[in-house]
Structure formats: structure tokens, C-alpha cells
Amino acid sequence: MATAELGQARTVRMANGRTPRLLQTVPPLVSLGILWLLTMVVVAVFADHMRPYNITAMDLTSRLSAPGSSKHWLGTDELGRDVLSRLIQSIRLSLIIAFGATLLSAVFGTLLGFAAARFRGAVEHVVLVLADFQAALPFLIMSLAVLAFFGSSMVLLVCLMGFYGWERYARIARGLAIAAGAQGYAAAVVHLGATPTRVYLRHILPNVASTLIVSMTLTFPEIILMESGLSFLGLGVQPPETSLGNMVGFGREYLTRAPWIMLAPATVIMLTTLSISLAGDWLRDKLDPTVS
Template identity: 40%
Template sequence: MSGESAMIAAAPAPARKRRFKLGIWPFVAIFAAFVIIAIFAPLIAPESPNAQNLLGRLKPPGTESRGVLYLLGSDELGRDLLSRIIYGARISLSVAILSVVISSIVGTVLGMAAGLFRGWVEMIVMRIVDIFLSVPAVLLAIITVAVLGPGFVNVVIVLALTRWPRYARVAYGQTLSVANMPYVRIARFMGASPLRVLFLHILPNIIGPLTVVATLEFGLMVLFEAGLSFLGLGVQPPTASWGAMLSVGRNYIANAFWIATFPGICLFLLILSVNLIGDALRDRLDPKSR
């Protein structure tokens, strides 16, 4: 193949990469919109999410009852669905952020310690990781919530408890590849403490893959929270939750489809945007994809 032909064959790849980069921004905007809605929920929501109006129950979108305009309809208790969706975004994002932060910190610290110290530390940490990963995450979460009880705090603890092993695996593998680098060996030879080596020499060099994992896990945490709430094991009523709204909406799907449809669309858009942002970060931070 001539040099000119090779250039022509290689041209589409950068073009596809540019199109992908441009195409990710609408999903970044969607995710940012959900974050803004969650932060300013009291200012954005037209009504209180728990205010009941039994005379306005199961009203379709765009109708009005007793001075309340239901832009997205009302639920079985006459509560404004739009307001509950807005407050539900706050619950989903709060649970996802807290669980990702806790699980990433615990998993990263344990994984780096196992990769640096090796020996018995490596054996204990990685065997615990293997035990956690051998049990399906959803099943482990359901069992743990059933033991601890439902609620916002317990859901965060359960999700962090079930997902830290993935961070530990990534941190362990990345630490093994960095621990024998000359700068790390020199730092240890000069008497640097293990904590200094871990957090000043190793962590900055493995933060890229961990960031990608955290981004992808974020969408999974949103899905897990919705699933637990759907089963009645998550955030409890009357607190607004997308999963709980889906659970209630399935009973009225024939005559009030909007109760399940609009929370489902929001859940789909949030998880899709987070996953696509995670894919873009992986392409950006992974040297092999360049």
C-alpha cells in the first residue's frame, strides 16, 4: 500500500474521534441539568413533593385541580409528579455521589496497600475482594438492606459496601505496575513513609483509571438505588424516589401511564449520560485508545 493510500485509510479514525467528542456534549449538558435540578430543587419544584390533593388524583399531564397545574400529571394521592421527579433527582444523585465517594476511598486505599506492601496484606485484602466479587452485587445489596433495614443512610452504606472491591482490584493492579518505577524505589530508599509513597507518588499516577471506574460506577449506583427503592428496600415513602415512583406506577400503567413513564425517562437519561461520559473519559485517559 502506498503512503497516500495509508493516509486515506487512517483518516476516518480521527474523524470518528472528533465526532464522538462533539457528540458527548449534549449528554454532559443533560447530566449538568440533573445536577442543577437536584441542588435547587426547592426553588425549581412548583409544589411540595408530599402535598396531597385527593380530588386531583391521577390527573393527566397539563390538567388543573384546585388551583394546582399538573404539568406532568399527578399520582395516586394527587401529588404533583413534576415536583416529585425533581426531588427524586436529589435522592438519586445524593445516594450515587456518597456511595461512589465512600467505596472509591475504601477500595483505593486497600488496593494500593495490597499492591505496595504485598505479603500477608496482599493475601488478606485480595481474598476479601474475591469473596465479595463471588456474590452478585444486587443479591448482596438486597440481603444487606434486609438486615440493616431500609433508609437513605443504609442504602448508601450498602452500595458502598458492595462496590468497593472493584476499586480495590483496579488500584491493586495499577499499583503493581507503578510500585517498581525508579521514582517510587528512590523515594522508599530515601526513607519516605508508606503513606507518603502511596498518596504522593503512586496515587497521582493511577488516578486516571480510578476516575473512569468511578464515573461508570456512578450510573450503576443510580440504577441500584432505583432498584432497591422499587423493591421497597430503598428510601422510604413519602420521600420522593424514582424507583418508588416506578413501583407505584406499574399498578396504574393502564389508566395513568405518566406515573411510571416520566420517572423512567429521567432514569434512562441520567444513566445514559453518565455512562457515555465515562466512555469518553476512558478514551481520553487510556493511552492505548489514542
Template identity: 45%
Template sequence: MTMALNMPAPSALRRLWTSTNAIQKLALAIGLALLLMAFLGPLIAPHDPNAQSLLSRLRPPIGFDRAKAAYPLGTDELGRDILSRSLHGLRLTLTLAILGALLGLVVGGLLGLLSGVVGGRTDATIMAAVDTQIAVPFTLIALFTLAIFGSSLQVMVIVLGLAGWEQYARIVRGDVRRLMHLPFIEAARAAGASPRRIAFAHLLPNIVSPLVVQFTLSLSNIVLLESTLSFLGLGVQPPTATLGSMVGIGRDYMPTAPWIVIAPALLIVLLTFAVQVVGDWLRDSVDVRLRAR
């Protein structure tokens, strides 16, 4: 017996769409386009992203002198196609961000649920870990972890996933503590429901909305964190391309070949813009407290 929101899916989708303004619709279109580009990247990329051609190095985009039609966005210092590397880099950056956000959601959500349901010393211990995570700059933790364990894809996912788990834990713990005093939880207890059943069958369905919103908001932060680590040379190692590593490598060629940086940097800006605006829109649309103001 839960306080479920039994709104029909078409009505909910219609209400969400009509609540969008022009900027939010633009962000949705950009986000869908980037997802499509990332998904189809290996199919539409004109070249192997790691194929080198020193005879074609530092070619500018089409429209400039020395440009080649085979490289519409130009080439980098090793003659690799910027368009192909940007598509593959977008795919990998987005994959790392989604996996990292999912890991943070699972870890933080379960710890927040445990903290809110059990309480006592368990609650105090988990909240102390949350406060510690907030107090210490996570960039330092990430640098320390990557320096010790390396920067493989698996380590990167774990590092990025632990970047925002404390936000999920605080949100879930706060909502659970609020819901624990409501009549439907008391009725579940009186009916003999175990703490595990109360947590997963009664509490979790009622805190899905804020978790979905936090997930979208954390995606943009993880994209920027991955780009920062790759820019510093501690992210995914060459020759594999991510958007951040392309910007990091291309910074030395900014005076003479700015196109090496422009394409991946623009994709980072568009991706973070789309995710941030869509996250704010979902928060304003789903959060009942904000709609009531």
C-alpha cells in the same frame, strides 16, 4: 519525585473537548442539565412533593382531558405533583449515587493501595475479599443487609457504597503493583521514604486518572441499583421520593395512568445514559494505553 503529568489545565480541557463526538456532547449537555435540575429542584418545584390532594388524583399531563395547569406532568394516585416529586427524586437519587460512589472509592482505593504496597498475606486477604464480593450477587447482599438494618438513608449510602468497592480495589492494586517496580519508586526507597509516604506522595498521584474514570462508570451502576432496590420496596421508604420508588409505586397504575412512571423512568434513562457515555469518553481520553492504539 513522581511521574506527574504536567499538562496545563486549559490544554487538557481543550484536548478533551475536541475529542468528543456529537453523542458525547449531547451526553455532557444532558448531564449538566440534570445536575442543574437536581441542584435547583427545591426552588423550581411548583408544589410540595409530599402534598396530597385526593380531589386531583390521577390527573393526566397537560394536553389530555381532565388535565390541570397546576400539574404540568400530572398527579399520582394520591394527588401528588409528578413534576415536583420527579425533581426531588432526581436530587435524592443523584445524592445517594454520588455519596455511594465516593464511599466505594475511598474504601476500595485504600484497600487496593494497602494490598499493592504491603503485599504478602495482606494482599492475599484483601484479594480473597474482592473475589468473594465478585462471586456473590450483590443484590442478595443488599437485600439481606436492608432486611436486617432497615432502609434509612445512612444504611442506603453504605449499601450503595459497598456495591463497587472491589472494582476500585482491583484497579488500584494492579496499578500500584506495576508502579512499584519503576525507577522513581526505587529512588524514593533509596532516599529513605516510608511505605506510607511512598503510597500517598508517590503512588496515589499517578493513579488518579483511572480512579476518576471508574468513579463516573460506577455512578450509573449505583443509580440502577438504587432504582432496583426502591422498585422492590427496599429502598428509601415513602413518602420520600426517589426515581426508583416512583417507578415501583406507579407500576400498578401503568394501564390507566402511565404518566406516573414515564417521567421518573425517563430521568433514570437519561441519567444513566449521560454518566455512561461521559465515563467511556473520559476512559478513552485519559487512558494512555487506549490512546496509543
């Protein structure tokens, strides 16, 4: 009897549209975006096994070959290098840079935001001033100056990209931490003898993590575009390595004769950033407690 009543209650909740938001049907467009992102991750992980050729292997007899041949599905570039092989490697490198930079930015900004909420006073004032300075700074121009002066390297590029957008995480973490600190559970664990570090990392952080994760989905495509722009200008990833922006930069000189060199990576950039934006918007709606 109890089982039947429970089943009826679940049916009523489903009819009223009150099932958990994360269990509801994913919109078709978002599903396609998530599928594309999963495909990109698989390509990045298994790039070494999926590349038909080495990215530096040249076939001068097949220079600027059009897509569709059995040897080169996406054609070749000006040196006879396989575009598909270089595209697969570019996806891996661009995703590594974007993921590492996004994670660095999120950790750095969240720690500063928690420090501002914990100490308040002068510390909070300094963090907010730095956040305002970062928001007002033309990041692309600063990146060009740093890379032109110190030279381009993978570590420097990831660290530089990691400072992009940290002020967003700092502001969000500060505001959420102050709000969470005013609630009863934070005060309760303090009275039980928990240290401030434990309070923030074990109790406050899990309660604000959903908002920070959504912010990461918004920063991730911006970093991809930023890296692509720097590589397009010749100050990002340097040959013989290749990235999506690097391929677009080299392919622009052959846009009229061999447009596939530039269009392939440009399409991947567009679809990837669009997919992340769609997934981020959907995730934000599902994790927002104010949306029914």
C-alpha cells in the same frame, strides 16, 4: 520569526491530528450526555427552589390528572401529588445516594488495593480473597436480606451501596500501584526519605487517578440502577421521601390508567445512566495513553 514558526508548528500538529486528546471536539452524542448530566446536577442542587409544590402536598380534586395542565406540567399521581415536584426531589435523592456510595466504594477499594500492593504476602492474599468473594456474591440478594432485617435508612442504604463494586477499585489500585512502585520516581522519593503513606498518596495516587475516575463513571450508573431496583421492591427509600426507583415502584400499579407516573422517572433513569456511560467511555478513551 520565532512566533511565526511556532504558529506554523501548531498548525501542522492540528493538521496531523496530534493536538491533545482532551482538547479535541467532543462528539455530539457525548456533548448531549454531558449537558444532561449538568442539568441533573443543577436540578439536584436547586431542588428546593425548583419544586412548584411540596412532595407531600395532595390535591384530591386533581387525582391522576394527565400531563399538560398549567397547574401540573407532568400530571399528578394517585393521591393528587404533583409528579414534577416529586421527580425533582427524586433526582436529588438518587444522585446523593449514588454519589455518596460511589465515593465510598472508590475510597474503600483503593485503600485496600494500596494496602495489598504495599505489604504484599498475607495482606495481599486476604484482599484478593475478599475481592473474589465480593465478585461472586449476589449483591442484590444480600442487599434485600440486610435491608429486610435491619430496616431501611438513608445511612444504611448509602453504606450498603458503597460496598458495591469496591473489588474493582482494589484490583485496579493494586495492579497500578505495583507497576508504579517498580518505576524510578517511586524509588527516588523513598530514597529521599518519604514515608510510604506520602509515596502512595502524593506520588502514586495522582498517576493512577485517571483510571480510577473512569472506573467511577462505570460504577455510578450501576449504583443508580441498584438503588432504583431496591426502592422498586419497597426496601430502598421509604415514604414520605421519594426516589426515582420509588416513583417507578408506586407508578407500576397505574401503568394502564396513568402511565406518566412511572414513565417520567423511568425516562430520567434511562437518560442518566446512558449519559454517564457515554461520558465514561469518552473519558476512558481520552485518558488512555495507548489511544492515539
